[in-house]
Amino acid sequence: MIFASGVVLSLILASVRLVGAQTNSTGLEIEAIEAHFTQSGIVPSLLPIFDPSALMSLAYTGAGDISPGQALTQDQVSPTPSLTLTPANSSVQLGGNYTLIMADAGPVGTDESQGQTRHWLVNGVTLNGTAPLNIATKTGTAITKYAGPAPAQGSGAHRYVILLYIQPENFTAPDGLNTPDVGVSVFNLQDYVSTSGLGPVVAATYFTVENGAPSVTPSATSAVVTSTLPVVQSSSSGSISGFPSAGAAAPSGSPNAAGITVASAQNALLAAFLGFFFL
Ligand SMILES: *[C@@H]1O[C@H](CO)[C@@H](O)[C@H](O)[C@H]1NC(C)=O
Ligand SMILES: *[C@@H]1O[C@H](CO)[C@@H](O)[C@H](O)[C@H]1NC(C)=O
Ligand SMILES: *[C@@H]1O[C@H](CO)[C@@H](O)[C@H](O)[C@H]1NC(C)=O
Ligand SMILES: *[C@@H]1O[C@H](CO)[C@@H](O)[C@H](O)[C@H]1NC(C)=O
Numbered sequence: 001m002i003f004a005s006g007v008v009l010s011l012i013l014a015s016v017r018l019v020g021a022q023t024n025s026t027g028l029e030i031e032a033i034e035a036h037f038t039q040s041g042i043v044p045s046l047l048p049i050f051d052p053s054a055l056m057s058l059a060y061t062g063a064g065d066i067s068p069g070q071a072l073t074q075d076q077v078s079p080t081p082s083l084t085l086t087p088a089n090s091s092v093q094l095g096g097n098y099t100l101i102m103a104d105a106g107p108v109g110t111d112e113s114q115g116q117t118r119h120w121l122v123n124g125v126t127l128n129g130t131a132p133l134n135i136a137t138k139t140g141t142a143i144t145k146y147a148g149p150a151p152a153q154g155s156g157a158h159r160y161v162i163l164l165y166i167q168p169e170n171f172t173a174p175d176g177l178n179t180p181d182v183g184v185s186v187f188n189l190q191d192y193v194s195t196s197g198l199g200p201v202v203a204a205t206y207f208t209v210e211n212g213a214p215s216v217t218p219s220a221t222s223a224v225v226t227s228t229l230p231v232v233q234s235s236s237s238g239s240i241s242g243f244p245s246a247g248a249a250a251p252s253g254s255p256n257a258a259g260i261t262v263a264s265a266q267n268a269l270l271a272a273f274l275g276f277f278f279l
């Protein structure tokens with residue numbers, strides 16, 4: 001699984017070459033999360049575009065800091081997590097109100113037009129302190145309080161995506177989601193974003209939770225666009241953990257469901273050094 005990290009690092013190294021020495025570690029980690037979102041199919045199936053200007057860090061009491069795409073247990077994700085935000089660089093201005101959303105994008109290959117289970121929705125979130133800024137979820141209006149994931153047994157590794165959107169002054173919460181304490185239910189993330197007038201995603205991350213061995217095989221044609229991974233080498237094979245069923249079904253020599261082939265062991269070592277693990 002460390003080998004797959006090399007893919008991410010290849011992308012990072014490629015972009016570092018493009019932008020020279022200006023990208024610092026926050027910039028690298030933002031490049032990494034963008035690569036994760038593409039490789040896991042979250043972009044474009046859940047989010048048409050993802051161009052974050054800050055890095056979101058996620059921590060659960062007990063499990064500690066969570067890396068993008070990390071596989072967690074239901075127990076680990078039951079407490080409300082803490083979130084921080086680090087701007088990409090000093091020209092990124094952060095302030096005002098934000099909306100925080102956690103949505104279940106299901107296993108790789110899920111048809112997102114069917115909607116997503118909403119696990120957390122807070123309007124009027126503010127940022128507090130100095131970088132890394134505290135995402136003060138307790139100060140906003142909790143439309144849906146944090147509800148830890150509990151995916152159905154055998155339904156595969158669900159991707160739980162946590163998103164921080166800019167909430168402009170003319171934001172208007174839609175009917176049904178304009179009062180506190182609405183329970184967990186299915187909604188359509190993109191419909192919510194467009195009807196309420198939310199601005200772009202400032203930062204996001206995700207993790208996976210799986211309950212028991214999968215009884216269904218996720219679609220082998222996930223929405224991953226392999227052509228967006230120009231620097232990926234095909235010298236050896238491997239897959240990103242977290243999508244085992246889909247990957248296992250792929251014939252040898254073709255990309256697995258996550259569309260990933262791996263880069264060199266040297267990059268994997270560098271990736272391990274930088275801490276970009278897929279656990
Ligand atoms: C700062 O980060 C933003 C968002 O990633 C980017 O658009 C912008 O070009 C960066 N500016 C500099 C000076 O690096
Ligand atoms: C490097 O990242 C920090 C955040 O950790 C940011 O505040 C700073 O502006 C960045 N420096 C450059 C040169 O982009
Ligand atoms: C802001 O951060 C300080 C120090 O971390 C904390 O004591 C305070 O409760 C925070 N305020 C909000 C509104 O979260
Ligand atoms: C942020 O939200 C608060 C409370 O809803 C509102 O009073 C304030 O005007 C908002 N600020 C901005 C910049 O939108």
Ligand SMILES: *[C@@H]1O[C@H](CO)[C@@H](O)[C@H](O)[C@H]1NC(C)=O
Nearest residue numbers: 168170171172195196197198
């Ligand atoms: C909010 O205002 C912006 C311009 O500031 C506008 O483009 C947008 O359509 C408005 N959204 C709503 C929901 O009224």
